[in-house]
Amino acid sequence: MRIDLHDEEEDPVYKKIRQRFGYSYLYPAQIMIISMLLEASGYYGPEREAEAPNKLIAVLPTGSGKSACFMVPILFSTCLSVVVYPLKALISDQLKRFQKAGIPAAVFHGGLTENQRRMSLSALKEGNLKAVLVNPEAFKNREFFQLLSVRTIAHVFIDEAHTVSEWGDSFRPACREMAEHIRLLKPRTITALTATAGGETHARIKSILFDDAWVFTLFGNPDKPNIHYSIHHTLAKNQSLRYLLERAALPAIIFCNSRVSTEIIALMLKHHMKNHEVFFYHAGLSEQEKHEVEHAFAASHQGILAATCAFGLGVDISHIRTIIHYTLPPTPEAYLQETGRAGRDKEKAWAVALLSPDDLRSLTNKTSVRMQRLVRLFAKGGCRRSAVLSLFGQHDNVCSGCDVCDRITCNEPGHYTDFLRWYFFMRRAVPRNSIVRFLFKNDCVTKSHPLLPIPPQRFSEKGDAEEAEKNLGIITGVCRQKPFDLFPSLFLPAYQDFLLRYFS
Secondary structure, eight states: OOEEEEOTTTTTHHHHHHHHHHHHHHHHOOOOOOOOHHHTTTTTTTHHHSSHHHHHEEEEEEOOOHHHHHHHHHOOOOEEEEOSSSSHHHHHHHHHHHHHTTOOOOEOOOOOOHHHHHHHHHHHTOOOOOOOEEOGGGGOOOHHHHHTSSSSEEEESSSSHHHHHHHHTTTTTTHHHHHHHHHHHOOSEEEESSSSOOOHHHHHHHEEEEEEOOOEEEEEEOTTTEEEEEEESSHOOOOOOHHHHTTTTTTEEEEOHHHHHHHHHHHHHHOOOOSSSSEEEEESHHHHHHHHHHHHHHOOOOOOEETTTTTTTTOOOOOOOOOSSSSSSSHHHHHHHHTTSEEEEESSSSEEEEEEEHHTTTTTSSHHHHHHHHHHHHHOOSHHHHHHHTTTTTOOOOOOOOOTTTTTTTOOOOHHHHHHHHHHHHHHHHHHHHHHHHHTTTTSSSSTTOOOOSGGGGOOHHHHHHHHHHHHHHHOOOOOHSSSGSSSTTTSGHHHHHHHTTTT
């Protein structure tokens, strides 16, 4: 549902929104947030200002127009406002939006040149600004904070507020420490915006930013009906990734959990998928390199990007068709954030997670309890959409697309558990490649299949062949202790498709 602003010709607020931002419609949640902030800042008079809530947490799904929720109130305010972003890349992108709307704004963060820093401070001193866009570390700059302290602050907005919870206690203490600086500024309103915040994250945001005071919370529906969710069970993620990308709608993003893995995966895909543009992106790149990758990927209609979570926040590329999680993130909020990068143009999009038995075995303390629950729900089966949304308090959802509800899952054969028992039993004794060679020797799989976890040419290497003979002997010895009659279908021809699928 959305509100057509052309139907509200007499409303001066809607009229100005159309003129300055070019919006033809707003969503109900956007209108509610904008209205409350205008009231709390005194736009509708002192009586309404006294009654309106001035502390707000807004949880709106990716692509629902969070930027309008702070740009519109800033436009109508006569005082300075502060917008906090966790990443510098977001600040540069949002500054262009402010400039396009004719809102005087400046940026302040540690990455500015001396000349840029001087210009920003000068504009702040002269009172020519309506907004200053900063990162959390900016509040630690004494000169900058003193200039803010002598100004009346209308609004403080914290975008991507879930990072306060996820990063504030670890590598970005400034995300947590900025809360005290914000309180010292005594702004008329404080608003935290994010695309995802379950109960635990919401409570943490409330505790850090609002000192557990009463906060008006507005939850938008986190569901994105145009995204189709699916799980791909696998024992060899690289081969499954290639298999999926050869059939996927592009552009596609592959989310990984480390900088090194993005580069390795990009290198592998460049080698095997020479007809596609392949990029990688992570926080270790220089600002120039990030900009070049963002620009090239945005311009590509057949691009593939291997990225860490550093790419997702605030990067506005509307035509991404597929998201593949090579490794699942540590929280459901991050999962929903990252899958939400697809289909921002409201067209059909796909979100696929690669799930291996190792993923279930390696759940650690770094993985939130709610994420552990989600992974187990994925492994168990059942509607993928309901599994995700249930962790955000959304129940009785009508699924608009997932592999389970559409009955296109790869059903596990009856001996799947037996096979995994055999597989992990073997892995304690010998490397996985040797297990594959053993399957070759017993005609369980063929060397010509394109999805094999190791290339056929590996068998022609002398040293590799000697190692194979040695390890095959170990396997044969182990198997005498654990007879194959426990796995009656392992070597039947009908089982070959299963082996190929789980080794691909």
